[in-house]
Amino acid sequence: xxxxxxxxxxxxxxxEPDSTPKIMWHVVLSLLPVVGASIYFFGPSAVLVITxxxxxxxxxxxxxxxxxxxxxxSAMITGILLGLVLPAGIPLWMAFVGGVxxxxxGKLIFGGLGQNIFNPALxxxxxxxxxxxxxxxxxxxxxxxxxxxxxxxxxxPLMSPKEVDVLTEATPLGLMKFEQTGTDLWRLTLGATGGSxxxxxxxxxxxxxxxxxxRNYLNWRIPASIFLTVxxxxxxxxxxxxxxxxxxxxxxxxxxxxxxxxxxxxxMVTSPVTNLGCWVFGFGIGFLxxxxxxxxxxAEGVMYAILLMNALVPFINRATQPRAFGAEQPKAKQxx
Amino acid sequence: xxxxxxxxxxxHPPELKDLTASVPIRRMPFPTEIVLPLSQHTGKPSRAIxxxxxxxxxxxxxxxxxGFISVPVHASAAGTVEEVGLWPHPNGFYSPAVRIxxxxxxxxxxxxxxxxxxxxxxxxxxxxxxxxAGVVGLGGAAFPTHVKLSPPKDxxxxxxxxxxxxxxxxxxxDHRTMVEYPERMHRGLRIMMRCLGVDRAMIGIEKNKPDAxxxxxxxxPHDLDVTVHRLTVKYPQGYEKMLIKAIxxxxxxxxxxxxxxxxxxxxxxxxxxxxxxxxxxxxxxxxIMTVTGNGVRQPSNLIVPVGxxxxxxxxACGGFSDDAREVVFGGPMMGTAVASLDAPVxxxxxxxxxxxxxxxxxxxxxxxIRCGHCLDSCPVFLNPQxxxxxxxxxxxxxxxxxxxxxxxxxxxxxxxxxSNIPLPQLFQLAKVALRRQQTAA
Numbered sequence: 052x053x054x055x056x057x058x059x060x061x062x063x064x065x066x067e068p069d070s071t072p073k074i075m076w077h078v079v080l081s082l083l084p085v086v087g088a089s090i091y092f093f094g095p096s097a098v099l100v101i102t103x104x105x106x107x108x109x110x111x112x113x114x115x116x117x118x119x120x121x122x123x124x125s126a127m128i129t130g131i132l133l134g135l136v137l138p139a140g141i142p143l144w145m146a147f148v149g150g151v152x153x154x155x156x157g158k159l160i161f162g163g164l165g166q167n168i169f170n171p172a173l174x175x176x177x178x179x180x181x182x183x184x185x186x187x188x189x190x191x192x193x194x195x196x197x198x199x200x201x202x203x204x205x206x207x208p209l210m211s212p213k214e215v216d217v218l219t220e221a222t223p224l225g226l227m228k229f230e231q232t233g234t235d236l237w238r239l240t241l242g243a244t245g246g247s248x249x250x251x252x253x254x255x256x257x258x259x260x261x262x263x264x265x266r267n268y269l270n271w272r273i274p275a276s277i278f279l280t281v282x283x284x285x286x287x288x289x290x291x292x293x294x295x296x297x298x299x300x301x302x303x304x305x306x307x308x309x310x311x312x313x314x315x316x317x318x319m320v321t322s323p324v325t326n327l328g329c330w331v332f333g334f335g336i337g338f339l340x341x342x343x344x345x346x347x348x349x350a351e352g353v354m355y356a357i358l359l360m361n362a363l364v365p366f367i368n369r370a371t372q373p374r375a376f377g378a379e380q381p382k383a384k385q386x387x
Numbered sequence: 388x389x390x391x392x393x394x395x396x397x398x399h400p401p402e403l404k405d406l407t408a409s410v411p412i413r414r415m416p417f418p419t420e421i422v423l424p425l426s427q428h429t430g431k432p433s434r435a436i437x438x439x440x441x442x443x444x445x446x447x448x449x450x451x452x453x454g455f456i457s458v459p460v461h462a463s464a465a466g467t468v469e470e471v472g473l474w475p476h477p478n479g480f481y482s483p484a485v486r487i488x489x490x491x492x493x494x495x496x497x498x499x500x501x502x503x504x505x506x507x508x509x510x511x512x513x514x515x516x517x518x519x520a521g522v523v524g525l526g527g528a529a530f531p532t533h534v535k536l537s538p539p540k541d542x543x544x545x546x547x548x549x550x551x552x553x554x555x556x557x558x559x560x561d562h563r564t565m566v567e568y569p570e571r572m573h574r575g576l577r578i579m580m581r582c583l584g585v586d587r588a589m590i591g592i593e594k595n596k597p598d599a600x601x602x603x604x605x606x607x608p609h610d611l612d613v614t615v616h617r618l619t620v621k622y623p624q625g626y627e628k629m630l631i632k633a634i635x636x637x638x639x640x641x642x643x644x645x646x647x648x649x650x651x652x653x654x655x656x657x658x659x660x661x662x663x664x665x666x667x668x669x670x671x672x673x674x675i676m677t678v679t680g681n682g683v684r685q686p687s688n689l690i691v692p693v694g695x696x697x698x699x700x701x702x703a704c705g706g707f708s709d710d711a712r713e714v715v716f717g718g719p720m721m722g723t724a725v726a727s728l729d730a731p732v733x734x735x736x737x738x739x740x741x742x743x744x745x746x747x748x749x750x751x752x753x754x755x756i757r758c759g760h761c762l763d764s765c766p767v768f769l770n771p772q773x774x775x776x777x778x779x780x781x782x783x784x785x786x787x788x789x790x791x792x793x794x795x796x797x798x799x800x801x802x803x804x805x806s807n808i809p810l811p812q813l814f815q816l817a818k819v820a821l822r823r824q825q826t827a828a
Contacts, residue, residue, distance in 0.1 A: 054698065055682075055711045058747055059479075059726055061812035063798030064719035064740070065400050065556060069805045071753040123753060165754035165806075270759065324759040324772050368773075375790040376628065376767035377641040 071164075074268045074319075075124030081259040082131050082314070088255050089248040093139040093191070096201040097248050103143040104175075105130030107150020115159045125164050129153055132172035132314055135249025136307060136354070137179070140191045140202015144209075145183055149175040169361045170321045173354050180354070190222055190245040222246045223305040224350040227297055239304040246306065253309040260313035269317040272326055276333025277312040277340075278303060284341040296345060308340060311353035321361045328364075328371040335360045392591070393619035394629040396766045398799045400622055400720065402595060403556045406679045406686040412563050414690040417464050417489050418699035421692060422474050422731040423449055424484040428523040429530045430456030435485055441468045446497040446669045449485045458521045458531045460485070463672035463692035465493040475727040477716045477736065484731070487694070500668030505578055513582050520670040521734070522661060526550060526561075526625070526654030527717055529735030532661070535651050536582040542646040544585050548634060549576060551592040551599065551655045552618055552625035555718025558738040560677045561655040563688045565592070565599035568659055569606040575662035576613060583651060588613045590655075591634050595620045622720060623797040627652040629766055641793050656737075671734055678704045682711030682741030691732050698728040700739060710743040720798040753806035761800035761810065767793045771800035771810050778813035783820050791817060 089097040108130030113121050120126070130150050137146055153175025161167040180187045191201035222245045223234035238244050242252030249256075264271040281302050288296035302308070316322060316336055323332050336356045343352025426432035433450035443449060443462040450460035466489040474484035502520045505513060518533035538544055549572075553561040565572060576588055592600050594617045604615050616634050618624055628639045630652060637648040645652050660671055672693055679686040684705030691700060697714060701707055715722040716730070719740055732739070761771035769790055777786045791814065800810040 054728055055707055057724070057726060057728070058713040059724045060713065060747060061809055061815075062715075062719070062721050062723065062796075063400075063802045063811065064713070064715055064722065064724070064742060064747070065802060066750065066807065067398070067400075067803050067805070069803075070750070071756055071806045074756075074758070074805055163754065165756045267760070319756045319758040322757075324757050324762055324770070326759070326763070329759075372770055372789075373762060373765075373768040375641055375769055375793050377638050377643070377793070378790065 072123045075128060077266065077268050078263060078314075079124055079127050079131065081263050082128070082135070084255055084259055085135060085249045085252065085310070086131065088242055088252040089135060092242060092251060093201055093248055094197045094199065096139040096191075096204055099143055099200075099204050100137050100139060100141055100146045100248060101131060101134030103146035104134035104137065104150040107147035108133065108154045108171075109150075111151045111154040111159065115155060117163055120163060123164060126154055129158070129171045129175070133175045135310060136172065136176050136247045138187060138190055138202075139248055140189050140200075140204065141179075141183075141186050142202075142206035143204050144206070145179060145186055149179045152178045165320055167320055168364070169358055170315050170318050173315055173358055176354055177358060190225075222350065223301070224344065227301070227305070228344070228350045233297065233301065234305070236300060236304070239301065244305075250307040250310040253304040256309040256313050260317075269313070269319075270322065270326070270329050272329040273317045273322055273333045274312040276330045277308070277316060277337040280334045280337025281308065281341055284338065288341075288345070302341070302344070306344070306351045307353040311357055312336070315353075316357050316360075321364060323364050323367045323371065325368060325371040325373060328367040331367050331371065332360055332364065335363065391619060392616055392633045393621060394624070394632040394766060396764055396768070396799070397621040397623060397629070398764045398802050399620070400556050400802060402620075404559050404562070404595075406557070407559045407677050407688050408562060410559075410563075410686065410688050412567055412675055412688045412690060415692075415695070415700070415703040417495060417692060418695050419489055419491070420469075420696065421462070421464050421466070421487045421489055421694035422484050422696060422729070423460050423462070423487070423694040424474065424476050424482050424731065424733065425450045425460060426476070426482050427460060427529060427693070427733040427735065428458050429528055430454070430458075432483065433457055433460050435471045435483070437468045437471065437485060439468050439470055442466075443468060443487065444498050445495050446501050446672055449487075452518065456531055456534055458518060458523055458533070459670070461521055461670040461672050462487055463694050464489040465495055466490040475725075475730045477723060477725050477730045477733060479723065479726055497669050501670055502664050502668050504668075505665040510582055510584070513578065517582070517661060517664070520664040522657065522664060522671050523734050524654055525656035525660060525674060525735060525737070527721070527735055527737050529733065532653070532657055535653065536579065538583070538646045538651065543649060544583050544646060544651050545587060545649040546635065546651075547576070547579055547583060547585050547588040548627075548630055548650055548652045549588060549590040549655060549658055550625055550627065550630055550652055551590055551596070551603070552630060553596070553655075554593060554620075554622045554624040555720055555722075555737070556622075557679050557740045558677050558718050559679070559688060560675055560737050562596050562599050563677075564656055564659050564675055565596070566602050569602040571662045571666070572603070572655060572659045573606055573608050573613070574666075575658035575660070577608065577611065578661050578665065579653065579658060580611065585651075586612055589634055590615045591618050591630055592616070593618045593620045593624055622799065623766055626766065626795060626797060641790065674732075674734060674736070676732065676736055677738035678741075679738065680715075680741035680743070681746065682708050682713075682743045684708055693734050694731045696729050696731050697725060697739065700732060701728070701741070707741065708743065710745065711741050712744050713742040713747050715740040715742060720802065721796065750807045752808055755806055755808060758805060760803045760805065764799040764803045766797060766799060767795065769794055771814075775808055775810045775813055778817050781820075783817045783824070786817050787821060791821070794818075
């Protein structure tokens with residue numbers, strides 16, 4: 052018998068086939084149908100904007116990230132997600148800058164994967180919203196001529212975009228807020244409305260998220276909690292004053308709520324680790340969304356709601372530590 | 388049975404038991420040399436009472452129990468004592484051991500009845516006989532059985548739980564014992580119930596062993612209150628606190644023992660061994676164990692003399708395959724890889740798993756992404772995510788505040804972690820560091 056050269060490793064000697072890059076690339080995969088929908092609705096502009104945002108994210112990760120971190124897929128997710136929450140007509144250089152900012156200041160500055168507090172894609176969008184408010188709130192009309200660019204996508208950096216002859220329209224939330232006009236529910240759920248590239252196709256987003264939830268790549272409690280909270284508040288308010296407050300389905304399927312709840316809030320790094328914490332986190336987001344939408348100055352509040360709750364995650368984690376098996380009652384603990 | 392018998396959290400590793408689940412137990416031939424470490428049990432090591440050159444018969448005592456939580460060690464084959472000195476122990480250290488050259492032409496006939504028959508014995512004598520037979524828990528932890536059979540007066544026991552979960556992948560030791568020796572198990576149970584003065588016993592078996600459940604049910608003694616319970620297949624179902632929770636719904640308080648909720652848990656193999664000891668009059672000198680994995684040519688369930696060296700054990704199973712790479716004592720979830728093929732089988736060795744190159748492919752470790760999967764898998768509801776971060780920055784005191792003591796190193800968090808962070812290893816290190824700090828203080 053020939054004796055092998057023995058290897059010594061620590062237990063457990065088995066491990067689940069899932070890995071962090073596998074989870075990340077699955078999220079990327081699950082985003083492809085959403086990207087497809089955005090191309091269907093917004094034409095070549097969608098391809099250009101999403102590519103520009105992704106390029107910004109990837110280049111930054113490649114230059115400043117640790118070696119090989121490009122392969123873990125997380126920068127790819129950030130790039131695509133950022134692209135999906137931008138309007139179709141935005142100049143490409145802005146989308147690129149958003150990607151750079153999101154990865155650079157949203158993630159790498161904290162130490163890279165796993166260290167960031169805020170969702171990098173949303174931070175990139177928040178930056179763009181603050182820097183280029185006009186470009187970020189011009190919503191081209193969908194499906195007027197598929198091949199036509201939906202704005203001055205090709206504007207040179209730091210030049211003011213040319214006035215392009217495209218029709219724009221308000222988003223359903225804008226319509227509701229500033230003109231008290233509703234939107235047909237079918238158009239809302241299927242995505243044939245104005246809005247950011249990837250946020251309109253609510254049903255599709257739900258399906259893609261369902262796939263991730265089944266594979267346990269996202270914690271279903273977060274979107275469930277957000278939907279539940281928004282629904283309950285809207286139903287109550289709608290009952291009080293149906294003329295002023297829209298119904299629950301409108302609230303759920305309009306704006307970036309679906310994309311935000313399914314893909315942004317569930318970012319593992321910036322959401323709570325405990326299941327109870329996830330319910331609390333979702334409740335907070337849902338509540339803030341309703342408050343900002345109905346009483347705030349902005350038409351849409353999903354982005355700020357999620358970023359605000361991101362900031363609270365360490366506190367939520369600390370407050371929702373699990374009770375150890377056989378322990379009398381939860382101990383007060385200090386966490387990192 | 389209405390309620391589903393289970394505990395919360397845990398993981399579902401692949402079972403991998405097909406290699407040996409239907410292989411009948413066979414006896415392996417005596418090796419030419421036997422090594423008996425004096426520390427084969429939890430508690431104080433035994434004291435050697437033989438010297439080099441001494442002749443010992445099979446079953447003779449070579450080490451004496453040293454204190455209450457200690458048991459004697461017996462020669463598992465007749466022969467000459469070669470040396471009492473340091474020898475590789477499966478735990479990775481060199482530890483004191485008695486080395487015996489097995490007499491090549493001996494018939495290995497033991498002395499007659501070293502352990503008395505149990506029928507006429509009082510409770511105290513029974514417990515003493517169990518101790519003298521060197522019986523320890525054969526489920527892995529090797530805690531001296533006589534200690535569990537003599538609970539303090541202030542902890543009344545109402546139920547004996549028999550652990551037939553065998554939740555570790557690969558292993559089929561308890562499974563085959565139940566299938567092939569059900570009557571022996573019931574006889575052992577009867578003796579234990581007499582020792583403890585307990586009227587009720589429950590046997591928990593995971594559902595994936597229908598033939599074992601069948602065999603145990605078919606031989607249930609009618610005069611005793613013994614019931615068989617089918618358990619959900621989940622790791623770590625066989626950890627005693629999980630077993631108690633699943634069957635009785637009782638939660639053992641943190642830092643306490645099962646007896647504090649009126650329960651004593653014994654492993655199937657330990658129970659069968661007690662019966663065997665009184666049947667044959669021989670102390671615990673051999674055990675049933677599984678030798679399996681893709682790295683061994685003929686995976687088997689064997690009756691092995693305690694002290695058999697790993698290399699002899701593997702030889703008895705057809706030898707290593709060409710791609711064998713790692714030899715694990717115990718199951719793959721909690722077992723230890725041995726560094727030397729000279730390390731002997733102990734009383735508490737439930738099995739040896741030989742992993743191949745394909746099984747031990749190195750995996751890249753990624754930063755923690757706080758997915759929370761470890762929290763969802765931890766059967767004692769700790770927060771391995773925070774514990775892991777604290778361990779990486781060596782903040783061991785804070786880990787203690789996060790109930791590190793409740794961690795039993797079951798490996799669920801490490802199994803499930805997508806970033807391949809070696810959490811159980813970090814926790815074990817932290818436990819050792821804390822213990823050092825405390826002894827230094």
